[in-house]
Amino acid sequence: MRLPLFFAKRYLLSKKSHNLINVISMISVGGLSIGTMALIVVLSVFNGFEEVIKSLYSTFNPDFQVTALTGKTFHYSQFPTSRLAQLPELANIMEVVEEDALLRYNDQQFIARFKGVPKTFQEISHVDSMMIDGTFILEEVETNFAVPGAGVAWHLDINPNNPLHLLTIYVPKRGNASTFQFNSAFNSGSLHPAGVFSVQQEFDEKYVFVPLRFARKLMDYTDEVTSVELMLKPGANIEKSKEQVQTIVGNDYLVKNRFEQNESLFKVLKSEKTIIYLIMVFILLLSSFNMIGSLSILMIEKNKDMAVLNSLGANRKMISRIFLAEGVLITAAGSIAGLLLGYGILLLQQEFGMLSLGNGEGSFIIDAYPVKMHLADFFLVFLTVQCIGLFATWYPVKLLTPKITKSTLK
Numbered sequence: 001m002r003l004p005l006f007f008a009k010r011y012l013l014s015k016k017s018h019n020l021i022n023v024i025s026m027i028s029v030g031g032l033s034i035g036t037m038a039l040i041v042v043l044s045v046f047n048g049f050e051e052v053i054k055s056l057y058s059t060f061n062p063d064f065q066v067t068a069l070t071g072k073t074f075h076y077s078q079f080p081t082s083r084l085a086q087l088p089e090l091a092n093i094m095e096v097v098e099e100d101a102l103l104r105y106n107d108q109q110f111i112a113r114f115k116g117v118p119k120t121f122q123e124i125s126h127v128d129s130m131m132i133d134g135t136f137i138l139e140e141v142e143t144n145f146a147v148p149g150a151g152v153a154w155h156l157d158i159n160p161n162n163p164l165h166l167l168t169i170y171v172p173k174r175g176n177a178s179t180f181q182f183n184s185a186f187n188s189g190s191l192h193p194a195g196v197f198s199v200q201q202e203f204d205e206k207y208v209f210v211p212l213r214f215a216r217k218l219m220d221y222t223d224e225v226t227s228v229e230l231m232l233k234p235g236a237n238i239e240k241s242k243e244q245v246q247t248i249v250g251n252d253y254l255v256k257n258r259f260e261q262n263e264s265l266f267k268v269l270k271s272e273k274t275i276i277y278l279i280m281v282f283i284l285l286l287s288s289f290n291m292i293g294s295l296s297i298l299m300i301e302k303n304k305d306m307a308v309l310n311s312l313g314a315n316r317k318m319i320s321r322i323f324l325a326e327g328v329l330i331t332a333a334g335s336i337a338g339l340l341l342g343y344g345i346l347l348l349q350q351e352f353g354m355l356s357l358g359n360g361e362g363s364f365i366i367d368a369y370p371v372k373m374h375l376a377d378f379f380l381v382f383l384t385v386q387c388i389g390l391f392a393t394w395y396p397v398k399l400l401t402p403k404i405t406k407s408t409l410k
Helices: 002-013 019-060 081-085 121-125 150-156 212-219 238-249 263-301 303-311 316-352 375-404
Strands: 064-068 090-105 108-117 131-134 143-148 167-172 186-193 195-197 207-211 227-232 253-257
Touching: 019 263, 019 316, 019 375, 064 238, 081 090, 081 238, 090 121, 090 150, 090 212, 108 150, 108 212, 143 150, 143 167, 150 195, 167 207, 167 212, 186 212, 207 212, 227 238, 238 253, 263 316, 263 375, 316 375
Parallel strands: 108 207, 143 186, 143 195
Antiparallel strands: 064 227, 064 253, 090 108, 090 167, 090 227, 131 195, 143 207, 167 186
16 A cells, blocks of 8 residues: 555656646645544534533532332432432532422412422532522521512512512312302412522523422421432542442432433433534535545546556556555545644633634623533534545545546556
8 A cells, every 4th residue: 555655646646737726736635634624613612501501400410319119209308318318429418309390479479399398508509609689598497488589479479588578389288178259269378589590591481499398388298309429529420429329219209310311301412412523424425525626627638647657567456545545545634634623612612712702791691602622523524524424435436537548548
């Protein structure tokens, strides 16, 4: 392969007899470079958005959520808490009571879901960093507080700074109500809204945080919970820990990791990334036509050179290898240049946030397009471009070599 590669490098780097061939060759390399750069940049930006969404959901969702396989609630006293606490990778165990309810604030009403959590929830989830109004506090001595999401607060026109209005929560009483009167058919409780959080629209328009003790009293529970949430220590192995938790809790409980709790969302993210990848690959395929034209013109121009090589002992197979090597060099030059250029752009965006989101007035969670570079994406892009380049090289060589060398080669 040394001799064909030598001729290929000469044809690529040396000055051609016609300036048009030089231009087409440079366009081929440039087209592949720009396509490669665009592909790696788009994939990395999608990775960045995925990381942002994961960070938002990690603020609200635990590493593992354990629910009863049958039924809505289970007794926490019968849950193997002590055995789970012995797992070295487990950081926290939290009781949770969730239920849909009717919320009333002043003259406004809205149906949402309250989530009863213990006092330690603030330290475990860091949801207090997502507060947009007021403070995150759920209980203080005997007083209970509520922290609704921004969407819930908007629908109810909640003002945490107004101490005169309370948030009232209504839930149906357990069992059959004795009458159809509203007061006897529902349990209710009132709390002062201490603040408003904003994590993600899906959560903001759905949830209200309340103290666990308040939720249990409202639902007429003793030690019942609707789920148990588990938080892992940093660096813990998710899959291994899930297997251990599932083994301890047994088949009567369902253990979901963070991905499974929001399975539809993450499937959509992966589907969008795959679709964008396929679109960019199609654009690269279109740009490869420049490469096909460049090689075709080069092969026609070097017809006389092929006759000389044939007289020196080169056969048709060697001639094909020369132009195949030419295409491989063009592809390699374009892909490497594109990856380096893309890496430089991504690095600048990562460090300085050159391309911003919106008008810079803080209407978004982040100010600039997020970037997350994965080494696997660089390998994927490089291999993709190489496959496209190989196809764009093989086609003209396979089609034209027999025709242009028929009169000169044996």
